[in-house]
Amino acid sequence: MTGADHPRYKWIALSNTTLGMLLATINSSIVLISLPAIFNGVHLNPLEPGNVSYLLWMLMGYMLVTAVLVVTLGRLGDMYGRVRIYNAGFALFTVTSVVLSLDPFDGGGGAIWLIGWRVLQAVGGSMLMANSAAIITDVFPARQRGTALGINIVAGIAGSFLGLVLGGLLAEWNWRSIFWVNVPIGLVGTVWAYRSLRENRVRVEARIDWWGNLTFAVGLTALLAGITYGIQPYGGHTMGWTNPWVLTGLFGGGAVLALFCVIESRVAEPMFPLHLFRIAAFAGGNAASLLGSIARGGLQFMLIIWLQGIWLPLHGYNYEQTPLWAGIYLLPLTIGFLAAGPLAGALSDRFGARLFAAGGLLVMAVSFAGLLLIPSDFNYWVFAALVFLNGLGGGLFAAPNTAMIMSSVPARLRGAASGMRATFQNAGMVLSIGVFFSLMVAGLARSLPQTLESGLTAQGVPDSAAHSIAGLPPVGTLFAAFLGYNPIQQLLGPEILDALPAASAHALIGREFFPNLISMPFHDGLTIVFWLAIAMALVGAVASLLTPRTRPSGPAESVSRETEPTDEVHGAESPTPSAR
Structure with a gap:
């Protein structure tokens, strides 16, 4: 075991907290792309109206709990020990992963089991998220903090991208494996955390x-x-x-x-020290984080729908294979993020965080504009270049923005500040689902009914049946595309299909009819979504630029932790090493 004052301890702390962040954030997206396999595994029909709630809470429950609890758990880390709360989170996360994989029920009962235990798993994930950045900020001097936080935050956000690939691979094998995969990693991380991490600061005496x-x-x-x-x-x-x-x-x-x-x-x-918002770097950094998180979260959902519901079926992939291949085809997004993230963290230590954070959001805005211009049935290499550019922008933004936020606050409030930062980021992901899905449904509602009705009647479906199906809420069609699911066979039913010519019936339930049908209405909705994402990225970039300039910490400069502020912030007073 290495003591907290040992020169190698900071790297041990960084390694373990990075593993914890990676594990916690992978689980926010691994379920996202595995939902088709989960619905099949517990035998739930995604098109039944009552099952839409199960779908939403499987998506939202984990993110909602993390958004609500990270501030409280960060504050508890300040009071009772950041390492103590972090370690307990690792253990809880691992135990709940075992329970999730053992779901004994079917249908709605199986879904409720998964939702309930995912909520408890999110409590463990929140403990990890709320305290990891604070632990790192405690043990690293200011001249290395951007690099360290860069590695940690890149691992955290990259986890949400890696979860897409991992979920696609594991769901192809067995839907329970998306929970099994956490167990060995969680066991190693928990034992390692309890044996190696040490409290590095005096706890804050406070009441809840x-x-x-x-x-x-x-x-x-x-x-x-x-x-x-x-x-x-x-x-x-x-x-x-x-x-x-x-x-x-x-x-x-x-x-x-x-x-x-x-x-x-x-x-x-x-629990939520509002006076921290008097610090321009803290307020501006969190505003940019919220806007960037909404834009990035919305992008993930739209790209999955685009690939699983339209592009992959049109290019010969069976619906059962679309989660796996959607994850593979989104690899450039992850690669771009991993390429830029650690480098941006290191460079921000030397040249300041402000321009890197703003530049990253501007690059994201350019990638959104590019995605807006390509057709629904795109050339993959153009698509790959644009999502790589988006990942690159996200990587440029994440670490410098986090370093700017965390270095601006007094040391005794870093747990609360870390939780507040994570709250804005996680709330942005939840908001993105509501905002982007609503905009997409609004776009679909304008053109989908007419497109659906004319497409069905062209294949010989009776006018009354086509009109009735076209009048169904567009959200069902959107979720079908999101799940990589062809709903036409169920919507028509055997009675109508059996009465049609064999060629028409085969065309209706084949791979290409449904994607071709929704591609243009989907693109109409996508236009609205990406314009909003561009606006959010640009406003976030302005928020980053309006923060005060930071003085770079070059290699020759050594700022010890003892020189950093430990008192409360009062207005513009209490300068910090990164904002003087």
Whole structure:
């Protein structure tokens, strides 16, 4: 075992926390691309109206819990020991992975088992996310912090990309294997963490802000759940934004969060230290992180739908194979991110973080514009170059932005600051589902019904049946494409299919009819989605540029941890090594 003062300890801490972040974030996307296999494994029909909720909560539950809990768990790390909370998270994550793989139920019961245990797994993931950046910031001097955080944050965000590839590979074999894969890694990481990590700072003597915790959890959960259910049809409308429960979640959640802000401004020891937003680097960095996370999260969903529902079937892939090949074809996104991330972290140590963070978001905006211009049935190498460019921009942004945020706060509040940063990032991912799916459904609603009706009647489907199917909510078609699933056979039913000429029936249920049918309406929706992503990336870049200049820390400069601020921040006072 190596003590916390040993020269090698910081690299041990970095290695373990990077493994923890990788494990926690892989699980936010590994389920995403494995949903077709999971639905088949527990025998759920994704097109039945009641099963849409299972789909949404399998997607959203993990991300929602991490968005809600990371601030609280970061603050608990400040109070009771960051390493203690982090280690407990590793253990909890590993145990829940075992339980998830043993799902004994079928149908709705099997889905509820997975959703419930994924929520508990997310608690463990939140413990890892909330404290890893704070542990690293504690043990690395300012001149190396960008590099260290770069490696850690790149591993974290790259995990969400790697999960797509890993999920595609494992789902091809057995849907339970997407949970099995966590177990050996989790066991090694847990034992390693308990044996090697040591508390490096005196704990903060404080009380738990119960009212702040309660109002934050209730408000954010209600708001994000309202956005989630707003995607689903209600009362004859294509979406549920007029649903009283959705409106209650949105306005009620917003009101409770406003109450939370009032509470946090008045309590002596808040869980969410609002005064940190007086620091320009902290406020600007988190604003850019939120906007970048929404844009990046929306991109993932749209690319998966694009590949699994349209491009791969049109290029001869069976629907059962699309998760695997979607993950493989998205590898350039991961490669771009991994190529730029560590390098950007190291360079930001020398030249400052601000321009790298802003430049990364500008590169992402350019890639969104390129994706906007290519057709639905694209040339793969053009697509690969554009998603590589997007990954490159994300890598340029992630590490410098995190270093800028974490280096700007007092040492005693780094656990809370790390949790706040993760909250904005995770909430952005959840918001991206609601925002981008809503925009996509709105785009589909304009052109899909007419396209669907004319396509069906052209194959001999009776007018009344074609009109009825065309009037179904577009969200069902969108989720079918998302799951790499051809819904035409089920929508028509055996009675209509048996009455059609054999050639027409074969064409309707073949690989090409459904993708060709939805490709143009999907592209209409995609146009709206990518314009919003471009706008968010540009506004995030401006937020990064408006932060104060940072003084680079070159190799000759050594800033020891003892010189860093340990007191509370008051306005523009309490300068830090990265913002003087």
